[in-house]
Structure formats: structure tokens, C-alpha cells
Amino acid sequence: MNNVEVTAAVVDALNAEQIDYMLVGAFSSNAYGVARSTHDADFVVVVKPGQLRALVDRLGSDFTLDPQIQMEGITGSLRNVITYIPSSFQIDFFRLNTKDEHHEERFRRRCLRPVEELQRSAWLPTPEDVVIQKLRWQRRKDLDDVVNVLAVSGPGMDWDYLNAWAQKHGTYSLLQDLMKEAAIVPNS
Amino acid sequence: MSQVDDETKRLMDSIFIGKVMRARQRSIGEKLLDGPRLFEQGCQIMRSGIRSQFPDFTAEQVEIEFRRRLAIGRRIAEAGIYQNVGVLDE
Numbered sequence: 201m202n203n204v205e206v207t208a209a210v211v212d213a214l215n216a217e218q219i220d221y222m223l224v225g226a227f228s229s230n231a232y233g234v235a236r237s238t239h240d241a242d243f244v245v246v247v248k249p250g251q252l253r254a255l256v257d258r259l260g261s262d263f264t265l266d267p268q269i270q271m272e273g274i275t276g277s278l279r280n281v282i283t284y285i286p287s288s289f290q291i292d293f294f295r296l297n298t299k300d301e302h303h304e305e306r307f308r309r310r311c312l313r314p315v316e317e318l319q320r321s322a323w324l325p326t327p328e329d330v331v332i333q334k335l336r337w338q339r340r341k342d343l344d345d346v347v348n349v350l351a352v353s354g355p356g357m358d359w360d361y362l363n364a365w366a367q368k369h370g371t372y373s374l375l376q377d378l379m380k381e382a383a384i385v386p387n388s
Numbered sequence: 389m390s391q392v393d394d395e396t397k398r399l400m401d402s403i404f405i406g407k408v409m410r411a412r413q414r415s416i417g418e419k420l421l422d423g424p425r426l427f428e429q430g431c432q433i434m435r436s437g438i439r440s441q442f443p444d445f446t447a448e449q450v451e452i453e454f455r456r457r458l459a460i461g462r463r464i465a466e467a468g469i470y471q472n473v474g475v476l477d478e
Contacts, residue, residue, distance in 0.1 A: 203424030226423045234411045235422030237430050239462065252476065270470040280476065287431070288458055289424065315417040322420065351408040384401050385408045 201262075203289045207241050208318045210282075210291055213258045220246040222310040222323040224294070226345070229334065231313065232327040233348030236341070240290035244277075244307060252280055252293065262286055274337055275300050302332060302365055327353040328362045335371035335378075343378060350382035434458075 201209065207227075214221045222228075225242030256265040259282070266281045275297060282291040297303040306329040312321045325333070331349055334342040350357075366372040392400070411419065431454070438453045439445065445453070 203428055204421050207421070207424055223420070227420055230423045231416045231420045233419075234407050235419050235426065237426035238423035239427050239458070239465075241424070265476075267476040268472055269474045269476060271473045272469050273471065274469070278473065279470065287428075288455055289427070290462070313416050313420070315420055316415065317417065317421060324416070324420075348408070348411070351404075352411045385405050 201284070201286070203284075203287055204318070206284045206287070206289050206291075208320060209259060210241065210243070211318075211320060211322050213255050214243070214245070216258060217251055217255050219251055219255065220307075220323075222307060222325055224325060224330075224333070225292070226341075228324050228330045229345035229349055231324055232330055232353040233345060234352060236345075239288075240292050242292045242294065244294045244296055244303075246296045246307075247293070256282055263291075275303065277303070302329075302336075302369070305329075306333065326358075328357050328365075331357075331362060331375070332365045332369070332371075335366060335374055336369055338371075338374070343374075346375075346378050347381045350379055351385045354379075354382060355387045431458075 211221075211223075221243045223241065224244050225240070226236060226238035227241055230236065230238070252265060256263050262285050264283050264285055266283070268280075270279045270281075271277070272279060272294075276299065277294045277297045279295075280293045282293065283289070284291070296307055306325050309326050309329060310323045311326060313324050314321050327349055331346050334346045334349075362375070363372065366375045434457060435450055435454050438450050438457075442449070442453070
């Protein structure tokens with residue numbers, strides 16, 4: 201399997217196990233912005249005990265689950281990693297963080313988007329929520345992603361929603377700076 | 389941060405505008421899959437670079453070095469972000 205097929209297999213397995221999910225990270229910023237390479241597929245999932253292992257069993261012996269649970273230090277989300285051994289492509293599963301107000305709202309607003317090439321649909325966050333989340337992470341690549349999403353998808357976005365969360369998270373000033381970078385591209 | 393002269397800035401802006409315009413022409417579904425596709429291309433280039441740097445390497449040695457470099461990249465990308473908090477006991 202190539203890495204696109206790996207991603208499709210994971211989406212199918214999530215659906216088969218009836219695990220609610222959305223694809224986040226570079227996949228979502230690529231969808232609404234300018235594509236860049238990514239070595240992993242990040243999913244936010246709502247899982248019950250035993251479901252991650254069942255998912256890996258369904259995916260087959262080319263996939264391995266690292267039982268180590270990690271917490272990311274920015275929003276406190278918990279992560280487990282599954283690796284597709286032949287290509288080292290990594291699939292990160294972040295548990296939906298119910299203690300984080302924006303995480304819950306982002307998941308509630310997720311939307312099913314058709315992926316024509318795979319003849320499937322996949323759940324994605326909205327472009328506003330991609331920007332809000334990446335403003336919180338603030339790594340160099342996240343800020344580049346924000347500029348790209350604003351430049352490509354900004355004209356159609358819900359700016360009241362975006363601005364309100366940015367103010368709540370203390371990232372409004374950063375958002376204003378990145379909007380100036382994106383604004384060199386005409387809207388039409 | 390380094391200073392960029394006006395001509396270089398104009399060129400950078402023009403490249404960025406071109407990338408954005410092309411991205412606007414493509415569907416969300418098409419772009420969604422670009423990340424792993426670009427990663428695969430990058431992996432091919434990385435393997436090719438290793439073969440060029442170490443012409444005596446066997447295919448297995450190339451793969452070991454490739455995975456070592458990939459792991460370094462991941463460690464750098466994730467440095468300071470995650471901490472271990474437990475083990476799945478399901």
C-alpha cells in the first residue's frame with residue numbers, strides 16, 4: 201500500500217469500528233490551503249476502551265500500535281501512535297479532549313467531505329477551526345499553514361467565529377499579523 | 389531575520405500568489421491527499437541521496453539509514469511537545 205491507500209484503509213477501519221473521527225493536522229490544512237508534505241496522518245477520535253486495539257487488528261499485521269500514551273503540552277490532548285511498518289508512515293490518534301472547549305466545538309462542527317480519488321468521504325474540521333487550532337500550536341509550519349489557509353480559503357470563512365476564538369485564546373494579534381501576509385493575494 | 393531586497397521580495401510574493409491561485413482551482417478532496425503523496429516523493433529523493441552518498445550500501449543499508457534519518461526528523465518535529473503519561477491497558 202502507498203501512504204494514500206494507508207490513509208484510506210484507516211478511514212475504512214474507523215468507519216467499520218464505528219469510531220467517530222476527523223482528520224486534522226496537515227491533511228486538513230492541505231485541504232483548505234496549499235499542500236505540503238506530511239509524514240503522518242493525524243486523527244481526532246472518540247474511542248471506547250478496546251477500540252484502538254480492535255482497529256489495529258482490523259488493519260492487519262503491517263500495522264503496529266505503540267501502547268505508550270502521550271500527552272501533548274499545548275492543549276493537553278492524549279495521543280497513541282500507529283505505524284504502517286512497510287513505509288514508516290505514522291498515524292496519530294488524538295483522543296477528543298473534552299476538557300478543552302474549542303476541541304469539543306471543533307469536533308461538533310466537523311463536516312463530511314468527498315475525496316473523489318478514494319471514492320469515499322472523510323470527516324474534516326472546518327477551515328476556521330484549522331486556523332484556530334494552528335494559531336495555538338504556533339510552530340513555524342503551523343504559522344505557514346495558517347497563512348496558506350487564510351490566502352486560499354479566507355474569503356469564505358466565518359470571521360466572527362474565528363476572531364472570537366482567537367481573542368479567547370490570546371492569538372488575535374498573531375492572527376492579524378498573518379492576515380497581512382495572506383492579504384497579498386487577490387480574493388478572486 | 390535576514391533582509392530581503394525588493395526584487396527578491398517581489399519574486400517571493402509572485403510565487404506565493406501563484407501557489408495560492410493554483411490551490412484555489414483544486415478540490416478539497418484532491419488536496420487532502422497531497423500530503424502523503426509529497427511525503428512519498430520526498431522519501432524517494434532521500435533514498436536516492438543516501439545511495440549517492442554511500443554508493444557501496446546494499447538496499448538494506450540504504451533502508452536502515454533512511455529510517456534513521458526519518459526518525460531524526462520526527463524527533464526534531466516533536467521535540468518538547470509530548471510527554472509519556474501511561475500505557476494502554478485495554
